[in-house]
Amino acid sequence: MxxxxxxxxxxxxxxxxxxxxxxxxxxxxxxxxxxxxxxxxxxxxxxxxxxxxxxxxxxxxxxxxxxxxxxxxxxxxxxxxxxxxxxxxxxxxxxxxxxxxxxxxxxxxxxxxxxxxxxxxxxxxxxxxxxxxxxxxxxxxxxxxxxxxxxxxxxxxxxxxxxxxxxxxxxxxxxxxxxxxxxxxxxxxxxxxxxxxxxxxxxxxxxxxxxxxxxxxxxxxxxxxxKQIENNALNQDVKSKEKAFRKAKEKERETLERQQKLDARGKKKQEKAGIATIMMNTLRNNAEKSTAKIKNVHAEKIGGISQELHELRSALPGIDKMKFGFDNSALHKGKVLFRATDINFQYNSQLLWKENLNIQISSGERISLKGVNGSGKTTLIKIILGKLDPQVGEVYRADNKSVYIDQDYSLIDNALKVYDQAQQFNLTRLQEHEIKIRLNRFLFTKEYWDKPCSALSGGEKMRLMLCCLTISNQSPDIIILDEPTNNLDIQNIEILRNAINEYQGTLIVVSHDDYFLEEINIERTVKL
The missing domain is CATH 3.40.50.300 (P-loop containing nucleotide triphosphate hydrolases)
Structure with missing residues (x-):
């Protein structure tokens, strides 16, 4: 075909x-x-x-x-x-x-x-x-x-x-x-x-x-x-190569020490024998050449192993390094963060929901929000975030810090460069080198730091968003994700999954990807 x-x-x-x-x-x-x-x-x-x-x-x-x-x-x-x-x-x-x-x-x-x-x-x-x-x-x-x-x-x-x-x-x-x-x-x-x-x-x-x-x-x-079998084998190769690298360095040290002892012993013998100065200089030069040759041989061997080790490490998936690393100490599991009693919302004098909504969200819950287009998912999210108030019913919101991550990663300012964007979240006044270490951890190497955020792909924006949240180091009480896996490749979905599973706060996810919802341990579903 x-x-x-x-x-x-x-x-x-x-x-x-x-x-x-x-x-x-x-x-x-x-x-x-x-x-x-x-x-x-x-x-x-x-x-x-x-x-x-x-x-x-x-x-x-x-x-x-x-x-x-x-x-x-x-x-x-x-x-x-x-x-x-x-x-x-x-x-x-x-x-x-x-x-x-x-x-x-x-x-x-x-x-x-x-x-x-x-x-x-x-x-x-x-x-x-x-x-x-x-x-x-x-x-x-x-x-x-x-x-x-x-x-x-x-x-x-x-x-x-x-x-x-x-x-x-x-x-x-x-x-x-x-x-x-x-x-x-x-x-x-x-x-x-x-x-x-x-x-x-x-x-x-x-x-x-x-x-x-x-x-x-x-x-x-x-x-x-x-792939897991391949990665396991790759990890074994890395460990073996690291062991070979340590042995080569140890062998180099032992050989040079032995050569230095031989040179010192030979020098003493020559001095006792009363050899002429010109001859002594020749013998010393020969000894130095011999030591230099030994160093070159070992340096070549160590350099080869080091290059192979670098290539193996580069092939390793970097997923496990990309975690939120939040300080979760301020989160109190079970605390009521949001409660809606018989709420409804009107558009053009038309009520959005046929029946008034009743919903309670507690700290630490993992909730999936589902419904067809036009069912009011975005409206409910805005009510939870305090950006809208319902015309019908009552709402209680506890003081909380929330982060809303939409499909377009609007928290990322496209006018900024990658490093400047990271600085926007630097609430704890990290040093420049510490921010760059975190950017590197999320695969933003030196060539990315001056790149405009507008040039990043969806997956790169997602990783930068995660990196910025780690730089802020303040665990939000609520993270809301709107269709988070749209436009992400499988590697970036795994990065997002691992980061989310480390997060201990309240999670609300709008998604049609049931496989992803299962992986992030959703506990209950709210259907509109």
Missing amino acids: LILQNISYIHPNKDLLFDNINLSVNRHDKVALIGNNGTGKSTLLSIIAGKLMPSAGQFNVATEPYYVPQIFGQYNDLTIAQALRIDAKLEALKEILEGNVTENNLSLLNDDWTIEERCSEALSYWQLTDLELTQKMETLSGGQKTKVFLAGIAIHQPDFILLDEPSNHLDTAGRQLLYDFIRSTASTLMIVSHDRELLNLLDVVCELSKRGITVYGGNYDFYAMQ
């Missing part, structure tokens, strides 16, 4: 994205393409879809792939029918049914007499019955745009399908429809995703990294198990 041979891609600014990519995908395979942000997953999918040309190499696709992109802004000026490339066919059918049976209309229709029925059935399956095919794409939400392109699969019935983060904007019901489709389809699939539930439905995991593509013959759980 697909063969990639030595595919490389270089950005227009001459930066190399990936090099010598080789991969074969067989008919009916269901393949996951995963990798850290910035490795080129979406670019590789665009090349396979024919939207981009590779800088080098060649590829062969047995049939034209059907491509669902991650970003849909380029379709905003088109109607749904135009975006799905069925507008000409629908117009031809309409004209034929009105009696305009021209050769051009018949050619455009190409005997596809069921196109209207398939469109209706496809939109119905994806819960889009209220949409018209003549409607502009710009009027749709992110979830609706994704569903429109997913509906196009049933309309076009392709043999090869490329999906780029298809579950990103889908609610729980939409995700379930997507999972059912993936289970049942006989088409060949290649999917870029960080949704672990989705990834477990696929047969093969391909990991894209700087080393190329590594293929794991199994679903995501199998891949994770294999």
Whole structure:
């Protein structure tokens, strides 16, 4: 179905994205393409879809792939029918049914007499019955745009399908429809995703990294198990290399001490024997050359081991180093932080909730907030944070420090540079070198410090947000996360999970990612 041979891609600014990519995908395979942000997953999918040309190499696709992109802004000026490339066919059918049976209309229709029925059935399956095919794409939400392109699969019935983060904007019901489709389809699939539930439905995991593509013959759980084995082996290699490094340093010290003793003994003998000064100088020079040679031999050996050790350490995942490190001493488990009694909110004289809400939040709880779009999740969050007051009912808020982290990481000021952003959270007046140590711990090395925050990816902004919270060192009573795993790769999701699981305060999470919610030990769910 697909063969990639030595595919490389270089950005227009001459930066190399990936090099010598080789991969074969067989008919009916269901393949996951995963990798850290910035490795080129979406670019590789665009090349396979024919939207981009590779800088080098060649590829062969047995049939034209059907491509669902991650970003849909380029379709905003088109109607749904135009975006799905069925507008000409629908117009031809309409004209034929009105009696305009021209050769051009018949050619455009190409005997596809069921196109209207398939469109209706496809939109119905994806819960889009209220949409018209003549409607502009710009009027749709992110979830609706994704569903429109997913509906196009049933309309076009392709043999090869490329999906780029298809579950990103889908609610729980939409995700379930997507999972059912993936289970049942006989088409060949290649999917870029960080949704672990989705990834477990696929047969093969391909990991894209700087080393190329590594293929794991199994679903995501199998891949994770294999990666753990690899990381364990890597840790063992690091320990062995560290031991070899210590031994080499010890050997160098012992050899030099032995040589120095021999030189000193030889010098005494020469002095006793009354050897001429000129001869003594020659012998001393020879001894110094011998010592220098020994030093060079050991330095070369130690340098080689040190380089190997550095490379091994660089390959180690840095996830465990990235923790909040909060001072949790001020948190009192069980204290009532928020209580709402029969509350409701009005928009345009219309009550938001059919029934008034009653909810209590205590310190240390882990709560999932769920509901379809428009159910009032954002409004309830604003009421909890004290940014809105309900028009109906009563609210009690204890004095508390809360942090709201939205999908766009709005707490990060895009106008600031990375180091200056970190300084904004330096409430305890840490020294400059201490801030830079913390930035390094969250993978912001020296070349990032003067980089504008606007240039950071979603995953990088998330890591900077975590780093800034550690610099503040004041544990908030409440952390609210709004769709935290959207736009994050798997590595950054794991970093976020580890940091959250170390946090001891109250956690409120809006998310459709049930796998993630389970991993962060959510205790109860509030459904709106």
